[in-house]
Amino acid sequence: MTNIVLTGGTRGIGLGMARAFLERGHRVALCGGRAGSVERAEAELAGRDVLAMVADVADRSQVQALWDAAAGGFGRVDLWINNAGVSHRREPLWRLPEDEARTVVGVNLAGVLNGTAVAVAGMAAQGSGHVWNMEGLGSDGRTVPGLGVYGATKRAVTYLTGSAAGEMPPGVSIGLLSPGMVVTDLLTHDYDPQELRKARRMFNILADRVETVAPWLAERAVSQARNGAHVRWLTTGKVLRRFAAAPFTRRDVFGET
Template sequence: MTISTKSAVVTGSTKGIGFALARELLRRGQHVVVSGRSQAAVDEATGKLQPEATGGAQAVGVVTDVTDPAQVQALWDAGVSAFGAVDLWINNAGVAYTMRTIVETTSEEVATMIGTNMLGTINGAQVAVRGMTASGGGRVFNVLGGGSDGSIRPGMGVYAATKRGLDMFTRALVREVEGTSVRVGQVRPGILITDGWLREAQTHPESVSSQRKMLNILVDHVDDVAPYLVDQMLASSKNGDEIAWLTTGRMMRKFLGSKQDKLARYGL
């Protein structure tokens, strides 16, 4: 079954990889609903994104706290109201504190990561699957991250636990929608230099210094990765599709290829 995408919702899309995904969708003529926690951030993002659109595509913004199911439903409703339907829903909203041990992570940070990463994705998936089932179909992609594959990395215990849980959640949802008009998949974007990552790096420069050589090999700029991810999502028609940037082959080429100081661009 081929699903034609005309309009998409991207949660957490006022900056970082979410913003880049929204931009690439607009460049490919897709309408996009941008979401974030503040009106100022949403307005700024939509203002920057609209000039990137082609083919008459439009960017609209909706303030959304993804931990609130009612607000997530309102996000869906806004997309349907603006564009007649939502064909692609990307659960991207996430928060990462990735340079703290488990015992050093504050209760507020734990609650924020679990609330945004897990509850936010679950809320988004529920709303999107219900809406798409009622309207004739569509695609839902959950953006995973470090630790979703079960690997254990220093300082990422709590964050990785949320992403590992989302891997299980996504696989369960894939089974539940099998045989319906809805397709569910997951996206593993690799190790990206985002606003959140930079915040962590600037707060813990010693961690960056000790891992600089490896980071320069493995990290990627958001703008280099987003076009590939969007093309793969738009081309996807298989339920359970897993889209990954940092594949084994690409990782091998990184280790064998020329080494660049990617971090220098950001003053690190």
Template sequence: MTVVVVTGGTRGIGQGLVRSFARLGADVAYCGRHVTEAPDGILAVTADVTVREDVRKLWDATVDRFGRVDIWVNNAGLSTSRRPLWELPPAEIDAVVGVNLGGTLQASAVVLEAMLAQGHGALWNMEGLGSTGQIVAGLTPYGATKRGLTYATLAMAKELKGTPVKACLLSPGMVVTDLLTRDYEPAELENAKKIFTILADRVETVTPWLAERVLKGTRNGGRVAWLTNRKAAYRFATAAFHNRDPFS
């Protein structure tokens, strides 16, 4: 069996990935800052991805349970309130940058060293708004971290060239979670939903597809993306003929 670790697996996309990998027959471990008892056969570990010792604890617990780690998905992430940068408290900015970018870098450093030592592995980093240049007012810190994460992953891939370890990008697109709808006023949310109903998808729609593609693998530095430009263009062109409601 393939052994998969998902960080931030307690809710949202991370939780969906954990369940999807398990349904596809993988041995799965996940972490969160606050975890409850995991389903049968799944390993849950309390860990903070910004702390290298916690990441090593998660790696070691997975190896102790399943013998190795084949795939690691850095999914853990936060978003600030949807407000202009100058209105955000310093602690909120620090938390988002610390987890989304700092945590991914710290975890990746631990994981890549361990994968190189064991002689194989694939590290996947989760993209998001900003990764491919999208700019949205009110989400400056979040978008900046995701933009930086894409660069970091491609740089890791370059550093891994010629080794049996890969660094790859996973792009879920627009998914209906609390991060998507956070801090909208009711009228603003109704306007935003005009786009969401065209482009957004439910966790249970996206994560099985992502999990299957991750298990199949891709080249070092490759990207697996659910919402491609072509798919988005098709949805806009045919929106009048479809009654999509990802919120139902």
């Protein structure tokens, strides 16, 4: 049994991974930024060995409270996954409101900084543990018009994790999880209907559903927890094979008829 903390575990890939961990007999502490989402996730996962609480990952004291609750309830924390993430409207940087940009940076980058710092300190004290940080659009340096701030935070997370791998205390390790394109509200966020119709052509080649990706990531998060690990769902080889097969197959990741 592995004791796991998962930020942003109330929806999307986070909730899917929480469910997969619990189904495999692990214990999970998860957080979300809003009481309503935490209550819904807790109700959906009812009857499992789960601890759910509200925490703003941009506030280190709240992240510390999440660690304290998990370590106190489970006895120790084996894996900590910095999954919490938000996006913003598709706008050029100069038109994006400051408060919206600040929120994205606060959750996606400061949240990972806080989670990593708190988890590594706690794991150093207990003698072992592993931190996973979640990659996303922009991690590989690719740019998408209108998503500059989001992409910059994910690029920074990749750099931060690589740097931190050289600074881990004895017994503690860190790595990256890369889920690829997953059909969640983050993927389809802020498209107008015409743009979304066009984008879906690409999504139906490269994207996957939460129930496909989450169990795969959950298994490897437990089995491949070593320093500098980089677990990728959507590899270059998989991308090439999907494009080659696209003229001959029909994928509908949105489940529409």
